[in-house]
Amino acid sequence: MARQQPVVAARSAGLWVCEGIAGIGEIVDTWSARDLPFSGAVSHTNVTLLTSNGRRPGDALYALRTSLNASPGQLGDWNQNQVNPCTWSRVSCDPHNNVISVSLTSMGFSGVLSPKVGALKMLGTLSLQDNRITGEIPQEYGNLTSLTILNLENNMLTGEIPSSLGNLNQLQYLLLSRNNFTGAIPMSLSALPKLIGLQLATNGLTGQIPDHLFQLSDFNFTGNQLNCGIGFAHRCASRSGGASSKQNTGMIVGIVGGLLGLLLLGCLVLFLWKGRHRGYKREVFVDVPGEVDRRIAFGQLKRFAWRELQLATDNFSEKNVLGQGGFGKVYKGVLGDNTKVAVKRLTDYESPGGDAAFQREVEMISVAVHRNLLRLIGFCTTPTERLLVYPFMQNLSVAYRLREIKPGEPVLDWPSRKRVALGTARGLEYLHEHCNPKIIHRDVKAANVLLDEDFEAVVGDFGLAKLVDVRKTNVTTQVRGTMGHIAPEYLSTGKSSERTDVFGYGIMLLEIVTGQRAIDFSRLEEEDDVLLLDHVKKLEREKRLDAIVDRNLHRNYNIQEVEMMMQVALLCTQSSPEDRPAMSEVVRMLEGEGLAERWEEWQHVEVTRRQEYDRLQRRFDWGEDSIHNQDAIELSGGR
The missing domain is CATH 3.80.10.10 (Ribonuclease Inhibitor)
Known part of the structure; x- marks a missing residue:
C-alpha cells in the first residue's frame, strides 16, 4: 500500500493523475486508470516514454x-x-x-x-x-x-x-x-x-x-x-x-514578371469581354445556416507571398506577438494597403501530402463561415513554412479581457459575458453539425475565443487540429489542447469527438463566470483545489454561489443568470462523454429551453457518484489503517 499514498495525495490536491506533472509518471507506471477511485486518470501506456537508448x-x-x-x-x-x-x-x-x-x-x-x-x-x-x-x-x-x-x-x-x-x-x-x-x-x-x-x-x-x-x-x-x-x-x-549574382536573379525575375504580366493582362481583357457579352458574372456561394439573407462567396482565399508577410510583421518581430498556442505564434501585421491582420505561423504542422494537401485543408477551413467563427483571409506556404492570415481582432481574446487587461481598460461586463457564452456555443454547434466533414476544435478555451469590434465572440484556431470525417475513425495523431481544458477520456485514450469540445466549452464557461484560469496552483496556498472545475463543484455543493463569481464584476450581475450558466457548465463537464449535451442542446439551454430537466437528472447522478467515491475512500482509509494497526501489533508483541 505504500505506493498508493502519493496517488491519493495528488487527488486531494485537485490534480488529475496524468503525464506532465512532476513525479506522477513513476506512480502511474504501477497503477492503471481503472485502479484509481476517481475519474480522469490516464493509463500508464500513455506515460512511459523512452527513446531507444532508454532516455526520455x-x-x-x-x-x-x-x-x-x-x-x-x-x-x-x-x-x-x-x-x-x-x-x-x-x-x-x-x-x-x-x-x-x-x-x-x-x-x-x-x-x-x-x-x-x-x-x-x-x-x-x-x-x-x-x-x-x-x-x-x-x-x-x-x-x-x-x-x-x-x-x-x-x-x-x-x-x-x-x-x-x-x-x-x-x-x-x-x-x-x-x-x-x-x-x-x-x-x-x-x-x-x-x-x-x-x-x-x-x-x-x-x-x-x-x-x-x-x-x-x-x-x-x-x-x-x-x-x-x-x-x-x-x-x-x-x-x-x-543564380550566383543578384544581377542575374533580377534579370530573370524581370523577364518572367513581364511575361506573366502580359499573360494576366490578356486573361483580364478576355474575361471582361466575355462578361460584357454574357451580361452576368458567375459566382459560387455557400449558404450559412443561422444567417439571414447572407451568402458568402467561396474561393476568395488569397495566397500571400512570404516576403509580404515578413514585411507586414516586421520580420516576425517578438514585439508583434499577439499570443502563442499549441500550433504556433500569432503576429500582428499590417499589409501594404494598411489592412491589419493576424498571422499565425504554424510551427509543427505537417501535411503528409505536402503543399497540395495543405491547400485542400485550408480550403475546407475556409468553407466554415459563420458570424461566430474567425474568417480565414489567406495563407502562405514555403518548403519549410505554413502560415495562415486572419483579420485582426482589436479587442483581442476573452482570456485577455478576463485576466490581462491594462489599467484603465474596461472589464468585460456581465451582458457581454452572456453574449460570449452564447456566441461561442453557436460557433461550435456550426462546426459540429453543419460542416462536412465536421470539425473538432480540440482546444476550446477563453484564449481561443476572440472579440470583434462589437465584443461579439469569434471562435479561432478551429480546423488546425484534425478535420474529422464522420465516415472514418476519430483517433487523433496526438493529444492537443491545454491542461485543465482536456476531457478525461481524450487524455486517457487519445480519441476526440464533439463531446471533448463540449467539455472544453464547459471549462470556458467557468472561466467566464469566475474570471479564473482552468488550473491555478496558487489555490494550493489556501488548501483549495488546483483545478477550477473541482473548485467550482466544491463551492456549488456548499451553496456558495456568490463566491464563484468574478469579483471584478462588483456584483453587477443577475444571480439567476449566473446560476443558469454554472448549471450548463457542470452539465458540459461530466466525466462521461455520453452524459454531456451536444452543442445544439447547449445553445437551447442557454436560451432557456430544457435546462431544468437536464439539471435535475445531473444532480441525481452526481449525488450517486459522490456516494460511491466516499465509499471507496472510506474503504481505502480503512485498509490503510488496518495495515498501521497490524504494524503496531507486531511491534508490541513477542516481548
Whole structure:
C-alpha cells in the first residue's frame, strides 16, 4: 500500500493523475486508470516514454533548450519534469508519442546545439534556421536515422560539416546556407539515397564538390571557395537553387514578371469581354445556416507571398506577438494597403501530402463561415513554412479581457459575458453539425475565443487540429489542447469527438463566470483545489454561489443568470462523454429551453457518484489503517 499514498495525495490536491506533472509518471507506471477511485486518470501506456537508448525524449529536448540559452520567456511550456513532450509548443509527435518534428525558427537563440538530440531516432524534421546559434554540428546528429529535413540556415555555426550526416538515409533536404562552415564537403553526402536539396551557399567551404551532388534537383554552392562555376565543369547552383549574382536573379525575375504580366493582362481583357457579352458574372456561394439573407462567396482565399508577410510583421518581430498556442505564434501585421491582420505561423504542422494537401485543408477551413467563427483571409506556404492570415481582432481574446487587461481598460461586463457564452456555443454547434466533414476544435478555451469590434465572440484556431470525417475513425495523431481544458477520456485514450469540445466549452464557461484560469496552483496556498472545475463543484455543493463569481464584476450581475450558466457548465463537464449535451442542446439551454430537466437528472447522478467515491475512500482509509494497526501489533508483541 505504500505506493498508493502519493496517488491519493495528488487527488486531494485537485490534480488529475496524468503525464506532465512532476513525479506522477513513476506512480502511474504501477497503477492503471481503472485502479484509481476517481475519474480522469490516464493509463500508464500513455506515460512511459523512452527513446531507444532508454532516455526520455523530453530530456533530449530540454537539453536542447538549455544549450540554446533560451530565455525564461521562450519555450516556457517545456517542462523538465514532464514525461511526454508532445504537448509542448513547436514539438510534433506521431500517434505513438514519438517526437517527429521540432521547429525553433527565428527565436533569437545564441547558444549551441546539444548532442543529446541525437537520441530522437524518430525525428523527421529539425528546423533551427534564422537564429544566432554558434559552435559545430554534433557528430551525434548522424544518429537521427529518420530525419528528412535538417534546416540550420542563417546561423553562426562553425567547423566542418560532420561526415556522420552521411548516415541519414532518409534525408531529403540539408539546408546549411549562410553560416561559417569550413573545410570540404563530406564525400558521405553523395551517397545519401533520398537527398533532393542541398543548400550550402555563403560559407567558407573549400575543395572539390563530389560530382554526384550536381545531379540533385536543388543545390547551391555559391559564396564559397569550391571548385565550380567559370572554368569548371558544373554550375555552382541549380536553376531552382538561385543564380550566383543578384544581377542575374533580377534579370530573370524581370523577364518572367513581364511575361506573366502580359499573360494576366490578356486573361483580364478576355474575361471582361466575355462578361460584357454574357451580361452576368458567375459566382459560387455557400449558404450559412443561422444567417439571414447572407451568402458568402467561396474561393476568395488569397495566397500571400512570404516576403509580404515578413514585411507586414516586421520580420516576425517578438514585439508583434499577439499570443502563442499549441500550433504556433500569432503576429500582428499590417499589409501594404494598411489592412491589419493576424498571422499565425504554424510551427509543427505537417501535411503528409505536402503543399497540395495543405491547400485542400485550408480550403475546407475556409468553407466554415459563420458570424461566430474567425474568417480565414489567406495563407502562405514555403518548403519549410505554413502560415495562415486572419483579420485582426482589436479587442483581442476573452482570456485577455478576463485576466490581462491594462489599467484603465474596461472589464468585460456581465451582458457581454452572456453574449460570449452564447456566441461561442453557436460557433461550435456550426462546426459540429453543419460542416462536412465536421470539425473538432480540440482546444476550446477563453484564449481561443476572440472579440470583434462589437465584443461579439469569434471562435479561432478551429480546423488546425484534425478535420474529422464522420465516415472514418476519430483517433487523433496526438493529444492537443491545454491542461485543465482536456476531457478525461481524450487524455486517457487519445480519441476526440464533439463531446471533448463540449467539455472544453464547459471549462470556458467557468472561466467566464469566475474570471479564473482552468488550473491555478496558487489555490494550493489556501488548501483549495488546483483545478477550477473541482473548485467550482466544491463551492456549488456548499451553496456558495456568490463566491464563484468574478469579483471584478462588483456584483453587477443577475444571480439567476449566473446560476443558469454554472448549471450548463457542470452539465458540459461530466466525466462521461455520453452524459454531456451536444452543442445544439447547449445553445437551447442557454436560451432557456430544457435546462431544468437536464439539471435535475445531473444532480441525481452526481449525488450517486459522490456516494460511491466516499465509499471507496472510506474503504481505502480503512485498509490503510488496518495495515498501521497490524504494524503496531507486531511491534508490541513477542516481548
